[in-house]
Amino acid sequence: MSDQILALDGIRSAAEGNFGFAERVGYLKQYGVHSQSFSTLQPGMQYFDMPGVGYVAYMRKWGGTFVLSDPVCATENFAVILEKFHTRFPNACYIQVSKPVVDFLHLRFGLFGTQFGSESRITLQDWSLRGKKKQILRTALNQAEKNGITVKERFSDDHTREISDAWIRTRKCKSKEIRFLIRPMEMDYRENERHFYAYQDGKAVGFIYFDPIYRNNEIISYVPNISRANADFRQGIFYTLMAHALEVFKAEGIPYLDLGLIPLSLDPATEHQESRPLKRLLHGVYEKGNFLYNFKGLEFTKSRFRGDTFKTYCCHRRTIPALEFLAMFKLTRLL
Template sequence: MSDQTLALGRTTGLESTAFTFSERVGYLKRFGAHSQSFSTLQPGMQYFDVPGKGYLAYMRKWGATIVLSDPVCAPENFGELLERFQERFHNAAYVQVSKPVVDYLHARFGLYGTQFGSESRIDLGKWSLRGKKKQILRTALNQAEKNGITVQERFSDDHTREISEAWIRTRKCKSNEIRFLIRPMEMDYRENERHFYAYQNGKAVGFIYFDPIYRNNEIISYVPNISRANADFKQGIFYTLMAHAMAAFKAEGIPYLDLGLIPLSLDATTEHQESRLLKQTLHGLYNRGSFIYNFKGLEFTKSRFRGDNFKTYCCHKRRIPALEFLAMFKLTQLL
């Protein structure tokens, strides 16, 4: 059966080899080592399934096909999945992918691989709040304690929607929560999510949802994909929630904590496969695009944890993938 027939089978009722949901979750738990692997199961995603190997998750908008994250498969099978997907979607773009994916797509198909941002990983075995560079975290914890803030892990929602809607009204984009690059708060699949809530006088004033990151059917890390705080507590709640959650994960023997995407946090040097023009454009957006999103504020906040940073990329066919970026911003609901 061809890949085209497989794709059509989802919409026409033809017999296909598309994974069942439980099969896809099985691949996630074996190979979901990317910080956004869990987000590939968000509502609205389409899938390109290769039996016995894994899958890619993507969305389409205005004729553009945009893949999120690395393929959910063993790294040695990246090439096979990418090869098959490119046969089906010749003009596909890829966002938040790792260097091995970039190297394959550049060498095999001539795609640009331009840095899109950074990610950060913390070794919880070495984690502590000690040191001069962690002072802002300790200050936040002390202020929270003075204000009577406590943190608890909860498995049911507690004023979640109320806090979230109030938080969104304080953002640059006030009409919607961001999707695609950040999975939506409400998902049908929520296995192994962790929810930590901050309370004051018995009322929830902030929360963080952590998503699991897997390798070989074990959770190796968590990533804080959803965070909200009461508008009255603009400073400190995130740091306080993170510190409590990290202490809990460390006590459980979880090796790492990932901080997720830091968009447009770019290295000054340009690699050979990058589009110099696109990178200059992204640098400009970082410096002058605060009316769209608080890029600098997010980078500062995540930098306080002093994790090990690494690059994440987007892959694209043209030097300036204008349609693809507009489509992506529409999918994220920033436009």
Template sequence: MTDQAFALDRPIATGVTHIDIARRSACLKQFGSHSMAFSTMQPDLAYFDMPGIGYIAYARHYGVRFALADPVCHPKHRELMLDRFLAEFPDAVFVQVSKAVVDHLHYRYGYYGTQFGSESKIDLAHWSLRGAKKQIIRTAINQARNQGIVIREGGFDHDVRKISEAWIRTRRCKNNEIRFLIRPMLIDFREGTRYFYAYLGGKAVGFVFFDPIYRDGKLVSYVPNISRSSANFKQGLWYALMAHAMEVFKEEGVAYIDLGLVPLMLAETVEPQESRLLRRVMSVIRERMDFLYNFKGLEFAKSRFQGTVEKTYCCHRNAMPGFAMFALFRLTRII
């Protein structure tokens, strides 16, 4: 249970072993029910391990430790892990965590638990393309078909780097792939991941990579963590790729799809444990700083699927954790 030397603001060390990876992988498959659980296996993170119980993944940047998502452990051990982690790192910030984590940190340690964004889950058993808001998805599917796009699943293809690099240059965060809150496209640990590609004339022009979500040792869901497409097709190709993959998962009996984080998609009601000051700042960022990240565009795209929206939170000691938020934006490469 040490602050390993491969946290993101320090050189990567070789201290991680195959035994560490195997142990965390087994834990992930048993308790990885959070949408970001698979992303805790991304490179360059540090780990707080409790062998036989679980782990917390975190990164340190500008001296601030950011715990990523809920502890990967049985729910009955969640509070124990949080207590032990805070005993060693009392000023840690927790990013994209559930209400269960918020409640424990707030009532026991006085943490603020401020909504950070929202996630959307789609029950695949009842999924269909009917409905007015899904017209844009139906249009995208038809356009892709008319243009000769062929969508199929395949293995991991390293040649997709070219599509990714071209796509990133069209984004708000040019030249840098966002990290931490989105796991890297190229990773060594890929067990359980799925890859869907869109081809035009035999050439890949877009793709969506899905990460697995587990509960009680069984795969229950996927989350689309990496998506790219040629600038010539924009978001329309993403809709077609998602619809195709969801039909495949539905036929396989996968319970649901978690569309993942929509940062700064905030409910109107402010909960008692939230920092009203931070909420106001995040609202300003969302409304006036779209040049940093396409917050509204992502919210619009995911809302077309009409999923069930759930809140996700960040937990922090101070009402206005200005430096920590700056460090998080730098860590993720948003700024």
């Protein structure tokens, strides 16, 4: 890591730039391998641009700076752009970032890197509905068939807002859609989104929006960032939509399907760079905080697909970043 830091000296003179939107999309398609890279283009984001390298996406709240996902650049340039970004925003918090980002920020600046949750990825070549552990998926599909549920891919709006508003009223957070950690349903930039709708008696009763994940200008995966269902069909519609989309993507030769963030799904073991008090607090929120968000239900639902799981982290300066987390919850509209 020290050699990597020394190598920065020859690059620090690179000027910060202000990318045009098309230029930023170009970096996304080249380097947008993170499950939330597409979400960095959501409304309200601010950007730290570095010509020839990439960008960091962030939002601000109560004077705090909150970075979403890894920098959109080549992995070998994480240190380059994070060095300059941290110089500008030394008290920033980094949310849903990977271990290479954690390692640099911890070793270079002494930031904690505490697990924030897990993510899951399905290798589509190996995907099937077979196996005892996927029985719940098969049951959902059978029930959907008995109830006359069909799934179609279409891009036009089909009772989307009506379904979404009814769905939101059934959630723990009933006032507004979550943002930042989950991009808003309506975005100006929608290139390569995929929309799958479930229908009963010709009427849409649920849908999932999938966002593309890129590498070297090719789509390597999709992630279901927006999912809604009619309140009468809360059980099974997600599984039915997902199973259909998985088969479509597999047939197209897409390598992976990412399931996105599973918040507060934590490994009990504590890594050396993690804040032990914060890790204990997050464990407690997972166990006792279901009135805020359905942490356990989401983890159970995504675990049914038997993907390969890996950790995702938050980086922070203070041992317990209480004010920062409060600001982030306000930013995301969870509070």
